[in-house]
Amino acid sequence: MARKMECIAMLLAGGQGSRLGVLTKNIAKPAVPYGGKYKIIDFPLSNCVNSGISTVGVLTQYQPLELNDYIGNGQAWDLDRANGGVHMLSPYQQIKGMEWYKGTANAIYQNIHFIDRYNPEYVAVLSGDHIYKMDYNKMLEYHKANDAACTIAMLEVPWEEASRFGLMILNDDNSIREFEEKPKNPRSNKASMGVYIFTWSKLRRYLIDDENNPDSSNDFGKDVIPAMHAAGERMFAYLFDGYWKDVGTIDSLWEANLDLLNPKVNLDLSDDTWKIYSKTPTVPPQYISATADVQNSMVAEGSEVFGEVDYSILFHNVVVEEGAKVRYSIVMPGAVIKKGADVEYSIIAENAVIEENAKVGCRPEEISDRDEWGVAVVGASVTIGEGVSVAPKAMIAEDLRKGDE
Amino acid sequence: MTGKNIVGIVFSNAYDECLPELTGLRTMGSIPFAGGYRLIDFSLSNMVNAGIEKVGVITKANYQSLMDHLGTGKPWDLSRKTGGMFLLPPFSTADASNNGDKIASLKGIMGFINQCNEEYVLLSDCNCIFNVDIEKLMEFHSEKNADITIAYKNGKTPALNDIMALDTDNSGKVTNVAVGLHSEENVNYSLNVILMKKSLIERLMNEAISQNYNDFEANIIQRNVNKLAIFGYEVTGYAAVIDSMKTYFKTSMDLLDIENRRELFNRERPVYTKIKDDMPATYRIGSKVNNSLIANGCIIEGEVENSIIFRGVRIGKNAVVKNSIIMPESYVAAGASLNYTIIDKNSAVTPYKTLSGADNYPIYVGKGIMI
Numbered sequence: 178m179a180r181k182m183e184c185i186a187m188l189l190a191g192g193q194g195s196r197l198g199v200l201t202k203n204i205a206k207p208a209v210p211y212g213g214k215y216k217i218i219d220f221p222l223s224n225c226v227n228s229g230i231s232t233v234g235v236l237t238q239y240q241p242l243e244l245n246d247y248i249g250n251g252q253a254w255d256l257d258r259a260n261g262g263v264h265m266l267s268p269y270q271q272i273k274g275m276e277w278y279k280g281t282a283n284a285i286y287q288n289i290h291f292i293d294r295y296n297p298e299y300v301a302v303l304s305g306d307h308i309y310k311m312d313y314n315k316m317l318e319y320h321k322a323n324d325a326a327c328t329i330a331m332l333e334v335p336w337e338e339a340s341r342f343g344l345m346i347l348n349d350d351n352s353i354r355e356f357e358e359k360p361k362n363p364r365s366n367k368a369s370m371g372v373y374i375f376t377w378s379k380l381r382r383y384l385i386d387d388e389n390n391p392d393s394s395n396d397f398g399k400d401v402i403p404a405m406h407a408a409g410e411r412m413f414a415y416l417f418d419g420y421w422k423d424v425g426t427i428d429s430l431w432e433a434n435l436d437l438l439n440p441k442v443n444l445d446l447s448d449d450t451w452k453i454y455s456k457t458p459t460v461p462p463q464y465i466s467a468t469a470d471v472q473n474s475m476v477a478e479g480s481e482v483f484g485e486v487d488y489s490i491l492f493h494n495v496v497v498e499e500g501a502k503v504r505y506s507i508v509m510p511g512a513v514i515k516k517g518a519d520v521e522y523s524i525i526a527e528n529a530v531i532e533e534n535a536k537v538g539c540r541p542e543e544i545s546d547r548d549e550w551g552v553a554v555v556g557a558s559v560t561i562g563e564g565v566s567v568a569p570k571a572m573i574a575e576d577l578r579k580g581d582e
Numbered sequence: 583m584t585g586k587n588i589v590g591i592v593f594s595n596a597y598d599e600c601l602p603e604l605t606g607l608r609t610m611g612s613i614p615f616a617g618g619y620r621l622i623d624f625s626l627s628n629m630v631n632a633g634i635e636k637v638g639v640i641t642k643a644n645y646q647s648l649m650d651h652l653g654t655g656k657p658w659d660l661s662r663k664t665g666g667m668f669l670l671p672p673f674s675t676a677d678a679s680n681n682g683d684k685i686a687s688l689k690g691i692m693g694f695i696n697q698c699n700e701e702y703v704l705l706s707d708c709n710c711i712f713n714v715d716i717e718k719l720m721e722f723h724s725e726k727n728a729d730i731t732i733a734y735k736n737g738k739t740p741a742l743n744d745i746m747a748l749d750t751d752n753s754g755k756v757t758n759v760a761v762g763l764h765s766e767e768n769v770n771y772s773l774n775v776i777l778m779k780k781s782l783i784e785r786l787m788n789e790a791i792s793q794n795y796n797d798f799e800a801n802i803i804q805r806n807v808n809k810l811a812i813f814g815y816e817v818t819g820y821a822a823v824i825d826s827m828k829t830y831f832k833t834s835m836d837l838l839d840i841e842n843r844r845e846l847f848n849r850e851r852p853v854y855t856k857i858k859d860d861m862p863a864t865y866r867i868g869s870k871v872n873n874s875l876i877a878n879g880c881i882i883e884g885e886v887e888n889s890i891i892f893r894g895v896r897i898g899k900n901a902v903v904k905n906s907i908i909m910p911e912s913y914v915a916a917g918a919s920l921n922y923t924i925i926d927k928n929s930a931v932t933p934y935k936t937l938s939g940a941d942n943y944p945i946y947v948g949k950g951i952m953i
Contacts, residue, residue, distance in 0.1 A: 213862035214878070252656070438864075446861035447879065457857045459657070461847040462617030462878075462890075464838075465871040472869065477862035478618065478878050481840075490862075 180260045182295040184317055184374075186230045187288070188221055189281055190305035191238030196426045199556035199574045200526055204243040207305035209430065210509045210527065212437055212446065213477045213490045216247060217424060219455045220310070221303045222254045222263070227451050228313035230301065232261030234291055236284045238277060241267055253456040266291060280395030286384040297377050302397065304371035308433050309421040310444070310451050316415045317374055326379040326410035327402065329353070330372035330417050342368035343398055345414050353412045356403060367414060370421055373397065379410060420444040427572075431524055431552045434490045434507045438473055460493055468499050477510075484514065492527075501531075506538070509557075522569060526557040537567040544569060583720045585633020589700040589780070592625050593687055595642040596707040596774075597742060600825050603946045604926070608647040611639070611708035613830070614909045614927065616837050616846075617877040617890050620651050621824070623855045624713065625706040626658045628775075631851040632716030634704065636665035638694050640687050642672050651856050658854045670694055683744075684798035685790050692787055695780060703783050705776040711833055712773065712821035713846050713853060719815045723777050726754060729810040730782070730803070733775035733817050737768050740823040744799045746772040748814045756812040759804040761797075770814060773821060782810075820845040831924065831944050834890050834907055838873055860893050868899065877910075884914070898933070905941065923947065 194206025201209065207218035218235075225233050233256060237244050244265070248254075251263030266288050268277050278284035285292075285302065292300060299320065301313055311330070320328040331345055344365045346355040357364065383401050387393050393400045406412055420443045424430040436442040446453055460479030465471055469482040476482065479494040484501035492510040497503055501514045504521045511528040514520055518531045523538035531537060538553035551570030561567060562578035594611035604613045611622030622639070629637055637660055641648060654660075655667030670691045684705070688695075695703065704716070714733065723731040732748065739745050747769040749758040763769070786802050795801035806812065820842050822833040836842045847853060860879025865871065870885040879894035884901035891897070892909045898916035906923040914920065915933040922939035925931065926949040935953055939945035947953060 447881070452859045453861075454859050457859065459852050459854045459857065461837075461843065461853070462875040462892075463863060464840075464843070464875055465873070465886075467873040469871065471865045471871055473867045474865050475862045476865065476876070486865075492862075 180295070182232050182261060182297045184230055184299040184301060184313075185232040185234070185261070185292065185295050185297045186221075186225045186301040186303055186313070187285055187292070188218070188225075188233055188235045188303045188305050189284060190218060190235050190244060191241075191278055191284060192306060193239040194306060194425060197430065198427065198572045199554055199559075200427075200430070200524070201240075202556060202574065203240055205237065205239045205241065205305075206425070208240075208243045208247060209424070210492055211308060211424065211430070212434060213475045213492055214457060215453060215455045217308065218244065218248075218305050219254075219453050220308050221305055222248075222256070223451075223453045224309075224311050224313060225301075225303075226254050226256060226454065228311075228317075230313060231256065231258050232295055232297075233263045234266045234288060235263060235305070236266050236278065236288065238268060238284070241265070247456055249456070254454045261295065264291065280400075281397045282384060282387050282393075282401045283395035285380075286388050286395070289381060289384065292377065292381075300375050300377045300380060302373040302375065306425065307371060307421060307423050308444070309370070309417075310419060310448075310453070311372065311417060311421075312451075313372070313374070316372070316417075319415050320374045320376075320413070323352075323413045324411060325374075325413045326376050327405055327412045328374045328415050329402070329412070330370040331367045331414045332370050332417050332421050333366050334368045336363065336366050339363035339366045339368065344368055347414055351414050351416070353406065353414055356406065358398070367416075369398070370417060371423075372417075373402075374415075379405070427524065427552050427554055431507060431522075435488065435505070437475060437490065438488060458493060466499075469497075484516075505540075523553040523555065523567075525555045526559070528558045529555045530560045531555070532561060532563040532565070534563060535561045535565045535567070537561060538569050541569075583702060583724055585629075585717070585720075586635055587700050588632075588634050588636075588702040588704050588720070588777075589695070589698045590626075590629040590634045590637035591688075591691070591695075591703055591705050592622060592629075592637060592639045593684065593705070593707050594622060594639050594645065594648055595687075596684070597709050597825070598643075600709070600742065601827060601830060603827060603948065604830065605644065607644060607949055609641065609643070609645050609708070612645075612648040612651050613824075614892060615711070615830075616834065617875045617892050619853060619855045620648075621708045621711070622648070622651070623658075623853055624711055625708055626660070627851070627853045628712070628714055628716050629704065629706070630658050630660065630854070632720065634716070635660070635662060636668070636698065636700060638668045638670050638691060640670045640691055642687065645669075645671065653856065657856050668694060683796055685787070685796055685802070688783070688787055688798075689791060692784070695783065698780060701780060702777060703780050705774070707774045709824040710773050710775070710821060711824065711846065712817060712819065713848050713851055714775075714817050714819065714821070715851065716775075719775070719777060722754070722815050723813070726813045727811060728777075728813040730776060730778045730806075730812045731815050732756070732803070732812065733773045734770040734814045735773055735817050735821045735823075736770050738766070739764050739769055739771045740825040740829070742823070742825050744797065746774075746799050746803060748772060750814045754813045754815065756807060756814050759799070759807055759812075761799045761804055770816070771823075773817060773823065827924075827944065827946065828942055831907065831941075835888070835905075837875060837890070838888060858893055869897075884916070892927075906944075926951075929953070 190207040194201040250257045256263040344357040422433040463480040476491045477493040483499040484497040506523045509527045517534040598605040660667035747760040863880040866883045872887040877893040894911045909927045913930040917934040919936045
């Protein structure tokens with residue numbers, strides 16, 4: 178029996194993130210690189226550690242190799258603990274047979290015995306694909322003060338965007354009166370962030386009931402939360418007012434990266450009191466040559482810039498050769514942008530090579546039909562041949578040579 | 583011979599006196615270098631890249647920053663159940679006479695060496711910047727049936743008072759050792775990476791102690807040239823020995839050359855160091871960076887040219903930093919201007935101050951100072 182923990186976290190990291198296309202071909206969405214040196218999962222993991230939650234179960238299912246390898250024993254996040262620490266929880270064979278995680282609630286259900294080992298009072302259920310800095314401990318205090326069964330973190334979103342979210346209608350004491358899932362005419366702008374704290378004894382019962390209900394889709398948002406609400410459990414919304422972004426689409430991933438360059442955006446990664454930890458490779462500092470021009474950009478160590486970089490994020494070990502231009506783009510680790518290549522409004526995935534004089538993406542002003550415009554994406558280890566042109570909004574999964582276009 | 587059969591010994595304080603400014607508050611091994619490293623990283627990485635799994639780090643004084651840097655040895659994969667890194671602090675009683683010579687330093691740790699099961703020892707200082715394949719040196723040692731193998735480099739001798747210059751025959755056997763020879767001609771000078779059997783160093787040290795020897799180079803190496811099979815192993819790639827502020831500055835600037843960087847930061851044999859969780863460097867609008875190395879966590883708003891900028895440094899608007907080295911967490915305020923300057927850790931240059939040194943005499947600003 179492990180030592181009792183007051184609160185442990187379960188991090189849902191099994192999502193494919195199919196809307197990210199080639200970027201999640203071989204990796205799960207939480208393993209997608211973000212912000213010049215991080216992966217998306219670094220944010221919830223670092224939040225846990227910084228909030229004093231040192232036992233974290235990471236639920237993986239889709240392409241877990243990269244995540245398993247990345248998280249390892251959790252040392253980078255200080256989660257290599259004698260008691261607790263980080264645990265990778267993949268579906269496994271049981272006496273009644275092999276079962277995949279059918280839904281978010283089922284994923285937790287299948288790991289009830291893992292949670293029981295720590296006999297916690299509370300369990301935080303977190304989604305592994307959002308960018309935000311949040312003190313879960315404050316939310317836990319709020320949960321305790323309200324003697325709640327479930328507390329849901331919420332964010333006020335602009336009214337015009339509200340219909341894209343799961344919304345909550347609240348009573349005066351911030352207890353939850355009603356839920357609305359992506360309504361056409363929203364009555365609230367308070368959206369769920371996918372961050373929940375449950376009183377474990379309650380949640381445990383609802384998970385078992387949910388599993389026994391053949392009509393359930395075994396999802397937190399669709400099944401378990403409404404069931405708790407219908408049964409009259411004490412449920413509260415916890416207001417969060419910092420930066421939060423779901424990076425589920427190419428556009429939002431691109432935007433969330435470039436948000437780091439916007440001084441008006443409230444996401445400071447240089448804050449020593451709330452560090453975002455990541456597994457950092459040991460590489461030498463970045464080199465900016467005499468021929469380079471780097472403006473309003475973030476560049477990680479190990480990169481070498483000989484060309485022009487403007488309003489972009491370069492991850493580690495990226496090379497931008499002389500005369501190459503990278504603008505309004507995200508270039509992931511190990512990618513090479515060769516001489517004279519022109520990369521604009523694009524995401525270039527890990528170890529991709531953009532050969533000489535190739536052109537990837539373009540500015541929205543250059544295109545007459547705005548619906549045709551979008552961020553171009555070049556998949557991991559893909560080579561874009563010399564002089565090849567990649568249209569905006571294109572998603573390239575295979576090598577492209579001149580003539581293939 | 584495999585790395586597993588060797589115990590590494592690193593002298594972290596050797597030649598501290600050559601860089602009095604930088605070692606005032608730290609060891610030679612913990613001097614910041616190349617934007618994100620400490621000098622000891624090179625010796626340690628060379629060892630672990632050759633499969634060495636047990637390393638003793640000898641300290642003498644000022645080793646707080648070294649301990650902070652090394653921690654449990656994790657970044658070098660030296661946090662082990664068996665073997666790993668051993669920090670060997672001085673005994674207060676044994677060696678009041680520790681004059682910094684290797685004999686005095688080794689004398690204090692013979693207990694550590696005696697209880698090692700490894701067959702060989704590899705000695706190394708911290709003031710040598712190089713990335714060599716130690717496995718090749720090990721092969722060379724076996725092939726030559728050597729008693730002692732010393733890595734050397736051909737060139738002008740560094741200004742270290744006990745530097746060894748080696749004469750070798752065609753087979754690489756050392757025929758003569760000159761100690762403290764400083765000539766304008768190129769010689770084969772020792773990089774002080776020395777491999778020998780553990781049993782041999784035990785015998786030589788016993789002799790040194792009984793004879794009251796106190797000069798490793800003269801009394802142990804030079805005296806045994808004709809008695810032992812001492813071989814020289816030539817290092818042909820990039821190697822620099824830091825013997826003064828001037829060479830520290832020059833060696834730092836060497837890294838702005840792409841060839842030197844490729845050799846030193848070889849992807850096959852990475853140089854490991856303690857990781858800090860800094861965000862990537864940010865280049866603001868109006869910044870101008872030219873031929874410089876920049877570490878993570880920096881925020882650059884001004885102009886940087888031919889310089890090495892360490893982690894977490896901030897360069898304010900319209901500040902101009904040329905031919906300079908700025909160590910971690912230092913701050914160059916708006917409009918300040920620096921040329922041939924070394925700013926140590928956690929220091930600040932206030933707005934519109936100007937500091938200018940010369941290429942053979944950079945101005946040094948100490949740790950935690952505000953100008």
